[in-house]
Amino acid sequence: MNKGMKDSVEMKPDEACNEGEKANEEGEQVYQDRIDASKSEAVKKDLSEKPKTISTAHVIPAVGTPILMRAISCYTSMTASTRTEFVLGQSPGDRPKGVKLCKSIYDYDASSDYNKKCNGGHTEARILAELAEANQLAGARIVFNINWNDESKLPCQHCFDMICKTVNDKECGANIFICTDDNKSLDMNKECEKFKGNYQGFEDSYTIRFG
Numbered sequence: 001m002n003k004g005m006k007d008s009v010e011m012k013p014d015e016a017c018n019e020g021e022k023a024n025e026e027g028e029q030v031y032q033d034r035i036d037a038s039k040s041e042a043v044k045k046d047l048s049e050k051p052k053t054i055s056t057a058h059v060i061p062a063v064g065t066p067i068l069m070r071a072i073s074c075y076t077s078m079t080a081s082t083r084t085e086f087v088l089g090q091s092p093g094d095r096p097k098g099v100k101l102c103k104s105i106y107d108y109d110a111s112s113d114y115n116k117k118c119n120g121g122h123t124e125a126r127i128l129a130e131l132a133e134a135n136q137l138a139g140a141r142i143v144f145n146i147n148w149n150d151e152s153k154l155p156c157q158h159c160f161d162m163i164c165k166t167v168n169d170k171e172c173g174a175n176i177f178i179c180t181d182d183n184k185s186l187d188m189n190k191e192c193e194k195f196k197g198n199y200q201g202f203e204d205s206y207t208i209r210f211g
């Protein structure tokens with residue numbers, strides 16, 4: 001566990017949301033620097049135009065100091081220059097069949113677009129998998145600040161499923177929050193209990209619809 005993370009301080013979930021917002025802005029700058037440094041117009045165009053997620057997680061592990069982790073979605077071409085800044089994923093071929101949470105296993109759906117195209121999973125999935133593999137998921141408190149393409153702060157269906165699988169694995173005793181549009185923390189242990197796998201219902205409750 002040394003990629004994409006640095007020491008942080010223990011803080012309340014709402015404070016962690018604000019910290020995550022600042023860290024996401026730094027992440028955007030790392031991304032922009034990568035675009036600016038590219039000599040290839042094709043890569044510049046690709047990186048500029050594709051939708052992206054840049055997310056941060058403020059993690060208070062059961063043992064040890066709080067850490068700040070961040071991840072960026074899907075970009076194989078980002079990996080060389082961003083190795084120390086973001087939690088990397090694994091290519092589908094290298095990825096374990098499922099991520100062992102505590103008692104339960106989160107299975108990637110091998111046939112899904114998410115699995116095939118996204119090099120190592122979405123940002124929240126990457127971070128949870130990294131924590132699980134390092135045996136730091138049990139008892140952790142995790143505050144995700146998700147930024148999907150400056151359009152949404154909600155997890156996608158896959159990440160919602162993985163987050164709920166984690167909090168429903170009572171053996172883990174993990175507490176997960178996500179940050180809303182106005183950077184208030186939303187307790188996913190309660191949300192997962194409330195929506196019971198109904199992603200559409202969850203999304204409809206928290207998405208501000210424009211127009």
Ligand SMILES: [Zn+2]
Pocket residue numbers: 122123124125155156157158159160
């Ligand atoms: Zn996702």
